[in-house]
Amino acid sequence: MTPGPTYVIRCPLCEQLGRYSSIASGNTFGAVYYTDGKRVAPMLPDTPSVVRCGHCSGVFWLESAADVGEYSPWGRDAKPIDPTWAAALCLVEPDERQYLANLEQLMTAQPKSARDVRLFTWWRGNDRQRGERLIDDDATAELISTRHDNMRALIDLLDTAEPVDQLMRAEVLRQLGEFELATKALTRHFPAEFDTAISRLLYLCARRDSALQKL
């Protein structure tokens, strides 16, 4: 994995500087694929489309922020950098609660991205089931209810003509415990490359298992 430039932007909410690193080149070695369609590739980390400011804790679309500059912190291109850039706080992807609390304003800011932001929110919630141990100790009834509201709203935004979206629709239904509806969604025609994922989801539906799994 080769690091790329670090980008500095201005938070559209508080005008303070934020920064995020990039990858010049990477690969999918060691990547893990999950039943919800998310890929976790340690050697090719994604830049989140939605980020949280370290200064004001505001959540916004990264592309809505004004670019301030970029620098290379290491390698041949490394040069002394503006101290205000070096002091910029790292932008991070919001966690599930932060996404849920900001869904409305994110969708208002980019109405065409409603599907994406609901998808990111679902994936971020599923992150509690990725890795070595389950992280769900403090999920309140209110959080679970809001999480499910988002999942149901996501179903309506997925494109039934797109195999990937149709597969994700079945997975959302399975995670909601709607095993019959999920099975029905999986028994339409899919391209052959989806066979492994479909077999896995059908097997999990038959076992009435609603947990996220590796593919």
Ligand SMILES: [Zn+2]
């Ligand atoms: Zn801010």
